[in-house]
Amino acid sequence: MPVAKPAAAPSKPIRAKVVPIYSEFHPRWYRPRVSVYWWLGQWQYLKFILRELSSVFVAAFVVVTLFQLRALRQGPEAYARFQHWMQTPFAIALSVISFFFVMLHTITWFNLAPRAMPIRVRGKRVPEFLVAAPNYVIWLVVSVAVAWLVLK
């Protein structure tokens, strides 16, 4: 039985035609997805995420303080137990990390205060550092007062 010959190959290969996947009035837009790690690429975004994350450690600090108050109310024995717990490596690590984040929280939010409160005196906007400065002054005064109470 004669085998059908394949059709003669065209002398020029036909160029693969690119089929457009769009219609005339609905061009195909490219919509990239936002990566889950968008905040890692740029320092400003990372700083923002750290600032937001700091609230978790501020909360941790508050919880520890509440436990301290409870121990204080329960008497000297409970307070000694609390003090002993505060000396464990976990509690020390938590305190150091919390301290770092509480500082970050305070400084970043104090620095943002002038942005949210543009204060005008006689029609002129008060310079940003003059709006932020009173926050720092109050922080310093309160810290000194607390240190004096604790250390005296």
Added chain:
Amino acid sequence: MADKITLEIARYSPEQDVKPSFATYEVPVYKEWVVLDALNHIKDKVDGSLTYRWSCRMGICGSCGMMVNGEPKLACATFLSSYAHNGNKIRVEPLRYFPVIRDLVTELSDFLVKLKKVKPWLIRKEKPALGQGEFLQTPDQLENYKQFSMCINCTLCYSACPVVGLDPIFVGPAAIALAQRYNMDSRDQGADERIAVLAHPEGIWGCTFVGECTRVCPKHVDPAGAIQQYKLRAVMDWVKSFVMPRAS
């Protein structure tokens, strides 16, 4: 002979590509050349198919916003010379978080819809007769909102805002700043109408105060500041309605 610098430009053709790829071009660096001059040079002399928007080339029209080395910038205000050292390259991409139509051209209808929603025009409760003349305003009253009125709708702030990327229905920085521009205008009486749109989880409360919109704004509009001031106002209104429910 001028120095040369390499530009890596995102190319995307909707008919042929599934996603953008980068094409590399070498352009001369002149002291007075900005990224837009380099793009025009490429389009005129090297590859006429390169597509991008531009118009005034002087930071007024807001058309030539694009990502330059990962930062939202106006191509007409970004000098090549500030990148041309140590064999640096300049990577040019379309504005982030917007759909790409072609090469560096993005689709802006979403922004325009949001902008219209905040009613950025003067609203009067009762319109005076034409013959009564213009609304007068003192220089101090103008100063109140002038900063926010400098917005050129270039949408760089949208590309800088991660909330816009993660939550596409967030109204966004420029639209809120422009709403605030009219709220603070002594001739306007439409603040109540705008706050209905903006005191909303997708309005001012969507903003997490990243502050990048203000940093990248080429006209120093400070949209982040406008949004925080708006939040303060919304809270005060809420407190007022709580304390004095019968007022207003």
